[in-house]
Amino acid sequence: MAALSRNESEEIAERIVLLEPRFKEVVAQFGPCPIGATPSRDSNFAALVESIIGQQLSIKAADTIIKRVKKLGGGKLDPKILGEIPAIKLCGAGCSEHKTRAVRELSKAVTSGQLNLRSIRSKSEEEIFELLLPMHGIGKWTVEMFLIFQLGRIDIWPVGDLGVRRGWEKVHRLKEEINPSELVKAGEKFRPFRSHLAWYCWRAHSI
Numbered sequence: 001m002a003a004l005s006r007n008e009s010e011e012i013a014e015r016i017v018l019l020e021p022r023f024k025e026v027v028a029q030f031g032p033c034p035i036g037a038t039p040s041r042d043s044n045f046a047a048l049v050e051s052i053i054g055q056q057l058s059i060k061a062a063d064t065i066i067k068r069v070k071k072l073g074g075g076k077l078d079p080k081i082l083g084e085i086p087a088i089k090l091c092g093a094g095c096s097e098h099k100t101r102a103v104r105e106l107s108k109a110v111t112s113g114q115l116n117l118r119s120i121r122s123k124s125e126e127e128i129f130e131l132l133l134p135m136h137g138i139g140k141w142t143v144e145m146f147l148i149f150q151l152g153r154i155d156i157w158p159v160g161d162l163g164v165r166r167g168w169e170k171v172h173r174l175k176e177e178i179n180p181s182e183l184v185k186a187g188e189k190f191r192p193f194r195s196h197l198a199w200y201c202w203r204a205h206s207i
Contacts, residue, residue, distance in 0.1 A: 003036065003037055003038075003039065003152070004036040004037040004154070006032060006037065009033055009034070009036070009037050009196070010032045012032075012154075012193045012196050013027045013031075013033065013200075014027075016190065016193070016196065016200065019189055019190060020171075022171045022172055023171060026171065026203055026207075027200060029203070029207070030203045033195075034199075035148055035152060035154055035195045035199055036152040036154040036196075037152075038152075039152070040149065040150045040151075043077070043117075044117040044118070044121075044150060045077065045078075045079050045110055046076070046077035047146055047149065048106060048117070048132075048138070048146055049066075049069070049077045049082070049106065050062070050066055050077070051138075051145045052099055052102050052106070052138065052142060053065050053069065053099060054066075054145070055099065055137075055139075055141065061094075064094065065093060068093035068094055069082070069090065071093075072085050072089055072090070072093060073085065079106070079107040079108075079110040080107070080111050082103060082104070082107040083104060083107030083111055085104075087101070087104060098137060099137060101137065102135070102136050102137020103137075105135065105136045105137070106135055106136075106137075109135065115131070115135070125153060125156070128143060128146075128147065128151075132146070140160060141160050141161060144156050144160075144161075145158070147195075148195045154192065154193050154194075154196060155191060155193060155194050156194060156198070157187045157195070157198060159180040159187070161198070163202050163205045164183075164198050164201045164202065165177065165183060166201075166205045167200070167201030167203070167204035167205035168183060168186070168201050168204075170207075171200075171204045
């Protein structure tokens with residue numbers, strides 16, 4: 001998929017506001033969404049490791065642990081190096097036992113050739129879910145974040161993400177929490193650019 005131009009991102013933002021005028025203020029404040037327009041500098045492996053570490057953590061806490069793990073790996077997230085780091089050291093860097101096992105198993109799967117991440121960009125979302133979900137510690141949210149921020153897929157709707165739900169609730173001034181299944185239905189009219197919708201929900205939640 002070709003990278004989105006700024007004009008295309010602006011057109012998507014305008015379309016979101018047209019479909020739901022309540023997003024007008026958020027779009028005006030934050031401008032066009034960068035998803036699909038700005039290529040990731042991380043390797044696919046590094047992006048997955050960061051998603052695993054970031055599960056159920058604040059951005060600040062996740063960044064701190066990622067920096068520690070990178071330091072253990074000589075400044076980078078490399079599968080061969082991480083696969084050889086003792087579990088006790090990864091735990092000492094702040095990874096839970098569950099995440100430590102996930103990082104080590106992912107590292108070994110990549111270095112052994114069991115998991116090929118180099119050709120993953122050419123696969124469909126369904127194929128990527130089938131490829132990654134069997135891996136220990138990689139759930140739906142982790143794959144969704146990988147699809148959005150690493151591969152730049154613009155029609156992912158991560159209703160299980162708390163920030164997305166809270167942002168939606170804030171924009172719509174809801175007094176009660178929205179159910180993920182309700183949010184799935186609410187997002188249907190925003191196809192095929194629901195990743196951008198999610199980004200604006202995150203931005204709204206941050207205000």
